[in-house]
Amino acid sequence: xxxxxxxxxxxxVLLALVVSGVLLGSLDLQTALEAGPGILTDLRLSRVLVAxxxxxxxxxxxxxxxxxxxxxxxSPDVIGVTTGAGAAATALLLVFPDIAFSWMIPxxxxxxxxxxxxxxxxxRHQGLNPARLVLTGVALSAWLAAITDWLLVSHPFxxxxxxxxLTGSLWGRGxxxxxxxxxxxxxxxxxxxxxxxxxxxxxxxxxxxxxxxxDVRNTRKWALLLSVALAAVSVAxxxxxxxVGLISPHLAxxxxxxxxxxxxxxxxxxxxxxxxxxxxxxxTLAPPVELPAGVLTSLIxxxxxxxxLTRYRGW
Amino acid sequence: MAYLSIENxxxxxxxxxxxxxxxxxxxxxxxxxxxxxxxxxxxxxxxTVARILTPKQGKVxxxxxxxxxxxxxxVARQLALLPQAPVTPDGVTIRDLVGYGRAPWGSRWxxxxxxxxxxxxxxxxxxxxxxxxxxxxxxxxxxxRQRAWIAMILAQKTDLVLxxxxxxWLDIAHQIELLKLMRELNQEGKTIxxxxxxxxxxxxxxxxxxxxxxxxxxxxxSPEQVLTQQLxxxxxxxxxxxxxxxxxxTPTLVAV
Numbered sequence: 304x305x306x307x308x309x310x311x312x313x314x315x316v317l318l319a320l321v322v323s324g325v326l327l328g329s330l331d332l333q334t335a336l337e338a339g340p341g342i343l344t345d346l347r348l349s350r351v352l353v354a355x356x357x358x359x360x361x362x363x364x365x366x367x368x369x370x371x372x373x374x375x376x377x378s379p380d381v382i383g384v385t386t387g388a389g390a391a392a393t394a395l396l397l398v399f400p401d402i403a404f405s406w407m408i409p410x411x412x413x414x415x416x417x418x419x420x421x422x423x424x425x426x427r428h429q430g431l432n433p434a435r436l437v438l439t440g441v442a443l444s445a446w447l448a449a450i451t452d453w454l455l456v457s458h459p460f461x462x463x464x465x466x467x468x469l470t471g472s473l474w475g476r477g478x479x480x481x482x483x484x485x486x487x488x489x490x491x492x493x494x495x496x497x498x499x500x501x502x503x504x505x506x507x508x509x510x511x512x513x514x515x516x517x518d519v520r521n522t523r524k525w526a527l528l529l530s531v532a533l534a535a536v537s538v539a540x541x542x543x544x545x546x547v548g549l550i551s552p553h554l555a556x557x558x559x560x561x562x563x564x565x566x567x568x569x570x571x572x573x574x575x576x577x578x579x580x581x582x583x584x585x586x587t588l589a590p591p592v593e594l595p596a597g598v599l600t601s602l603i604x605x606x607x608x609x610x611x612l613t614r615y616r617g618w
Numbered sequence: 619m620a621y622l623s624i625e626n627x628x629x630x631x632x633x634x635x636x637x638x639x640x641x642x643x644x645x646x647x648x649x650x651x652x653x654x655x656x657x658x659x660x661x662x663x664x665x666t667v668a669r670i671l672t673p674k675q676g677k678v679x680x681x682x683x684x685x686x687x688x689x690x691x692x693v694a695r696q697l698a699l700l701p702q703a704p705v706t707p708d709g710v711t712i713r714d715l716v717g718y719g720r721a722p723w724g725s726r727w728x729x730x731x732x733x734x735x736x737x738x739x740x741x742x743x744x745x746x747x748x749x750x751x752x753x754x755x756x757x758x759x760x761x762x763r764q765r766a767w768i769a770m771i772l773a774q775k776t777d778l779v780l781x782x783x784x785x786x787w788l789d790i791a792h793q794i795e796l797l798k799l800m801r802e803l804n805q806e807g808k809t810i811x812x813x814x815x816x817x818x819x820x821x822x823x824x825x826x827x828x829x830x831x832x833x834x835x836x837x838x839x840s841p842e843q844v845l846t847q848q849l850x851x852x853x854x855x856x857x858x859x860x861x862x863x864x865x866x867x868t869p870t871l872v873a874v
Contacts, residue, residue: 373705375708497726497727499727499728500721500726500727500728503707503710503718503721503728504718504721506705506707506710507704507705507706507707507715507718508701508703508704508705509670510665510668510670510699510701510704511699511700511701511704511705513668513669513670513690513699514668514670514694514697514698514699514700514701515694515718515719515721515722515774516690516691516692516693516694516695516721516722517690517721518690556708556709557709560709560710560711560714561707561708561709561710561714562709562710562714562728563728564727564728564729566709
């Protein structure tokens with residue numbers, strides 16, 4: 304394991320993907336350039352940046368939740384937070400079809416926070432036991448998905464946009480979305496990185512962490528809040544691109560180890576790489592048809608989750 | 619002024635009172651063993667001193683200052699705790715683990731300075747783990763793992779060290795090794811409070827015994843003063859004889 308070297312290589316991989324993301328598309332490069340620079344900068348570059356931000360957000364959210372509950376099976380989607388964000392945002396999208404996009408983010412965050420609160424209330428007597436967390440999450444997700452379906456069926460005229468958004472797609476994402484996302488990320492990501500050492504200490508158990516000077520209750524509260532907010536912001540802009548929050552921290556841990564000072568930046572970059580890769584494939588596999596990126600991440604992510612379940616020994 | 623002073627301390631889990639109006643003084647520079655039957659409140663006392671638990675009433679004073687009114691990080695520079703079951707995280711080397719001992723001193727971001735790294739190296743050498751330092755902590759055996767945790771506490775550079783049943787999961791050879799290591803730390807000037815189950819080990823390796831029963835102080839004093847037939851009978855409800863240890867001369871309990 305060469306954690307430092309890996310940490311230096313990741314940005315290179317990410318940059319290479321950003322460049323390919325701009326150059327590749329349903330139109331070949333020459334035609335795209337002849338049509339004017341608009342296609343590359345206005346359409347592709349902005350969309351690539353949205354993918355990078357959302358992927359980083361989902362990855363970080365997953366790493367934070369896994370750190371807080373000391374459970375490698377946790378992630379914003381597994382515990383239902385993304386479904387909650389999705390349900391709230393869908394409701395907004397369907398009830399006020401003409402609302403400005405910037406409203407999606409607060410609505411997704413409140414949906415996610417409500418879900419988290421509900422989850423914590425449901426497991427209040429058992430603590431953050433892994434199996435209970437996952438099972439409660441499954442039930443909660445199913446319930447929230449049912450609410451979302453019900454909303455969709457009762458608003459047939461606005462269904463299309465909502466459906467594409469719900470599966471997790473970067474279709475039609477542009478500079479407006481970057482502008483809305485960026486301020487949130489500039490606040491949330493540094494706050495996340497500042498928690499690195501406290502998350503390290505939390506991994507040693509509550510008593511050891513407290514003994515080493517980490518305020519366990521506050522650390523846990525803030526890390527959960529940041530994680531939920533990051534997941535919600537990402538989901539608000541590109542829908543529920545599933546399993547990125549679960550897989551990215553795992554890959555990062557394999558590459559750079561479990562120290563959060565390295566793990567968090569690595570997870571953010573891997574999350575960005577995954578979503579970007581999924582989007583590039585989604586655009587180029589079968590043009591002009593465009594697959595939602597979320598379909599691709601689920602196709603790969605769900606089997607990986609099953610694999611983790613078979614190996615997990617901590618029940 | 620006593621070094622560590624427990625004043626009128628009452629601690630409860632919900633309705634259940636574990637410690638009741640306990641008064642106790644711990645002497646600086648000594649090893650004090652907390653002993654007593656299961657559920658007598660010895661671990662609870664240790665956890666309250668370490669601020670894991672908040673007292674319902676009363677105070678814990680370290681050199682005259684109330685521990686429960688101080689910032690967590692500041693307390694972590696004065697006392698270190700080895701809990702009964704610390705969690706060994708995945709993907710962290712032994713050196714990383716020992717480095718966490720510097721958390722209360724170093725940067726809040728967790729980067730270690732050259733001084734910090736040197737302290738980590740010394741701590742690893744003192745417990746004899748310097749050769750294994752780059753291995754994942756999860757690869758260690760029980761005895762090695764306990765030594766790694768001790769190294770972490772050494773790196774924390776506190777004057778007071780609290781050990782909660784440090785020998786529980788170890789075989790007899792590793793138990794003795796750990797108790798000897800504890801004595802070494804004490805000779806370097808650390809005050810140690812340790813919860814032990816084995817009375818003979820407590821008598822042999824500790825300077826003072828504190829006996830608790832149902833959350834109240836029964837006896838405090840040197841092993842010779844404390845470990846008597848009557849005390850074992852009244853606290854543990856066990857018929858026993860006390861003989862001097864053939865090697866060290868300290869009191870040894872033999873069940874009848």
